[in-house]
Amino acid sequence: SSELTQDPTVSVALGQTVRITCQGDSLRSYYASWYQQKPGQAPLLVIYGKNYRPSGIPDRFSGSSSGNTVSLTITGAQAEDEADYYCKSRDSSDNHVVFGGGTRLTVL
Amino acid sequence: EVQLVVSGGDLVQPGGSLRLSCAASGFTLSNYWMHWVRQAPGKGLVWVSRINTGGTVTNYADSVRGRFTISRDNAENTVFLQMSSLRAEDTAVYYCVRSPQYRGDHYFDYWGQGTLVTVSS
Numbered sequence: 001s002s003e004l005t006q007d008p009t010v011s012v013a014l015g016q017t018v019r020i021t022c023q024g025d026s027l028r029s030y031y032a033s034w035y036q037q038k039p040g041q042a043p044l045l046v047i048y049g050k051n052y053r054p055s056g057i058p059d060r061f062s063g064s065s066s067g068n069t070v071s072l073t074i075t076g077a078q079a080e081d082e083a084d085y086y087c088k089s090r091d092s093s094d095n096h097v098v099f100g101g102g103t104r105l106t107v108l
Numbered sequence: 109e110v111q112l113v114v115s116g117g118d119l120v121q122p123g124g125s126l127r128l129s130c131a132a133s134g135f136t137l138s139n140y141w142m143h144w145v146r147q148a149p150g151k152g153l154v155w156v157s158r159i160n161t162g163g164t165v166t167n168y169a170d171s172v173r174g175r176f177t178i179s180r181d182n183a184e185n186t187v188f189l190q191m192s193s194l195r196a197e198d199t200a201v202y203y204c205v206r207s208p209q210y211r212g213d214h215y216f217d218y219w220g221q222g223t224l225v226t227v228s229s
Binding site: 030031032033035037042043044047048049052054084086088089090094096097098099100101103 | 144145152153154155167169201203210211212213214215216217219220221222
């Protein structure tokens with residue numbers, strides 16, 4: 001099965017812009033989605049498809065893709081954005097679902 | 109309001125069985141693929157299984173294939189995960205997830221609250 005690789009930790013100063021990346025061969029062929037998870041809570045969808053935000057997700061969250069890498073960008077990070085972020089896509093070999101290992105975002 | 113209420117988590121001995129239920133409300137269950145995702149304590153998200161709208165297609169992660177069975181009852185608005193031959197490494201919070209599709213990609217727009225399964229003697 002294919003893998004999705006994320007940096008384990010990323011930090012950003014309050015109000016600055018941060019990019020969280022996810023790499024994997026399957027991303028050349030399939031869309032990814034991004035999930036935010038805060039401690040003790042279920043994950044929350046923040047980006048899916050080309051760059052779509054579900055209702056209620058602030059527009060400071062955006063997604064992009066280039067080659068085998070997808071990115072989640074937070075423009076003007078807020079304290080409440082401190083969380084774990086997971087990318088998800090399809091496994092190119094067996095058509096199943098695969099998650100990245102997650103990135104813990106710290107807002108300084 | 110879309111709700112997924114998960115129940116059935118418990119402490120079970122290695123080799124034992126457990127059935128999780130996911131009661132759906134606020135939408136038409138039969139229109140959506142449904143998935144189970146789990147998260148071991150302090151670890152990341154791991155996909156477990158999925159089922160198509162009619163219940164005729166099911167897929168499993170390699171780690172649970174042959175031991176877990178996903179099913180659904182659209183008339184009762186419920187999705188199930190039957191787990192058998194449980195191992196310590198199955199210990200996790202199990203989430204039930206609704207999955208619309210965008211150009212063939214299953215994304216997860218609503219998650220249940222999760223239920224803890226602990227496998228230990």
